[in-house]
Amino acid sequence: MSWSTLLNDVTYRDRPNNNAPNTTSPSNTITTADARSQISRARSYASTAATSVSISGDISSQLHGGYSHPLARAWQAERQLTKAMLMWPLFVTDNPDEEEIIPSLPGQKRVGLNKLVALLQPHIARGLKSVILFGVPLAPGCKDALGTAADDPQGPVISAIRLLRRAYPRLFIAADVCLCEYTSHGHCGILHEDGSLNNALSVDRISDVAMAYAEAGAHCVAPSDMNDGRIRAIKLKLIEAGIAHRVNLMSYAAKFSGCLYGPFRDAAGSAPSFGDRRCYQLPPGGRGLARRAITRDIAEGADIILVKPATQFLDIISDAKEIARDMPIAAYHVSGEYAMIHAAAKAGVFDLKTMAFEATEGILRAGANIVISYFTPNFLEWLET
Numbered sequence: 001m002s003w004s005t006l007l008n009d010v011t012y013r014d015r016p017n018n019n020a021p022n023t024t025s026p027s028n029t030i031t032t033a034d035a036r037s038q039i040s041r042a043r044s045y046a047s048t049a050a051t052s053v054s055i056s057g058d059i060s061s062q063l064h065g066g067y068s069h070p071l072a073r074a075w076q077a078e079r080q081l082t083k084a085m086l087m088w089p090l091f092v093t094d095n096p097d098e099e100e101i102i103p104s105l106p107g108q109k110r111v112g113l114n115k116l117v118a119l120l121q122p123h124i125a126r127g128l129k130s131v132i133l134f135g136v137p138l139a140p141g142c143k144d145a146l147g148t149a150a151d152d153p154q155g156p157v158i159s160a161i162r163l164l165r166r167a168y169p170r171l172f173i174a175a176d177v178c179l180c181e182y183t184s185h186g187h188c189g190i191l192h193e194d195g196s197l198n199n200a201l202s203v204d205r206i207s208d209v210a211m212a213y214a215e216a217g218a219h220c221v222a223p224s225d226m227n228d229g230r231i232r233a234i235k236l237k238l239i240e241a242g243i244a245h246r247v248n249l250m251s252y253a254a255k256f257s258g259c260l261y262g263p264f265r266d267a268a269g270s271a272p273s274f275g276d277r278r279c280y281q282l283p284p285g286g287r288g289l290a291r292r293a294i295t296r297d298i299a300e301g302a303d304i305i306l307v308k309p310a311t312q313f314l315d316i317i318s319d320a321k322e323i324a325r326d327m328p329i330a331a332y333h334v335s336g337e338y339a340m341i342h343a344a345a346k347a348g349v350f351d352l353k354t355m356a357f358e359a360t361e362g363i364l365r366a367g368a369n370i371v372i373s374y375f376t377p378n379f380l381e382w383l384e385t
């Protein structure tokens with residue numbers, strides 16, 4: 001119904017005695033034009049009566065028609081989840097034959113190099129586009145104060161990058177860059193004697209590790225350590241080595257401290273042996289600090305801005321989209337978020353698939369267009385239908 005017809009209808013309905021003959025016709029004679037007009041009014045009156053309950057003067061109240069069809073509902077989202085948006089975190093150990101279920105991360109495994117290609121194969125066949133690698137050194141005595149094993153050329157991450165580049169040439173391979181999996185103290189850098197982070201030495205070391213991963217063939221290096229100035233240091237080294245044009249630098253710009261990383265630390269064996277990470281990861285209430293860190297990392301040469309965790313920090317994702325509006329925004333739906341959804345679904349609180357979609361669509365709505373998610377294998381299946 002057009003706006004003008006509707007106005008006529010409402011005017012007609014509100015007229016007193018609108019069933020009376022048309023007294024404006026000369027001599028009360030019913031002409032053919034009058035008859036047509038009365039039929040049309042009768043139709044209008046019927047349609048108006050049907051809709052008058054919900055029309056309260058403003059036509060903008062009528063929304064349902066816009067999303068009655070499933071496809072029309074999908075169109076309401078600015079971004080719809082696609083396989084290309086998903087990045088799957090993988091834990092690669094230095095024990096080549098390991099294939100170990102991670103109890104706190106349902107369905108996820110820690111694997112050695114000999115199991116990696118086979119683990120990925122069915123997911124690649126379903127459309128897996130990218131992974132992010134985390135090294136898990138298990139060999140006794142391999143951890144030290146400098147995290148020497150992080151860029152061991154025979155270590156799990158560098159070996160996995162080389163292996164996956166050969167096995168799956170079209171797979172986008174990101175490598176998380178940090179020292180906490182490799183340091184004896186479990187912190188994300190090199191420490192002063194008093195246990196605090198030595199930022200300068202840490203940045204130097206972490207940028208070397210990033211270079212080793214980039215030179216091994218990683219498409220993306222992603223420093224998660226939160227030392228000040230590491231994005232600039234890595235970018236400068238990439239430029240100096242002549243490989244900045246082919247390596248994406250994804251900054252964990254807004255990584256918050258909190259209790260959602262427990263299952264990850266189980267999986268990666270990276271819990272700090274003393275203290276916590278609150279002096280370098282952001283405080284959960286620190287929205288302004290996150291905005292400053294995002295602004296800083298853009299200026300230092302980041303190619304992607306990452307927010308972590310995701311569902312408790314949708315405002316930060318939205319801020320990142322506003323501040324870094326010309327860049328891709330990634331969100332890490334972390335281990336604790338994933339484990340919570342599994343636990344609640346198991347307890348009958350909700351359906352696992354429905355909640356996985358709701359959580360991830362919320363992350364996209366906030367502004368992310370890349371989601372690092374343990375649900376990636378599930379989504380590859382769910383998105384088929």
Ligand SMILES: [Zn+2]
Nearest residue numbers: 178179180188
């Ligand atoms: Zn770390």
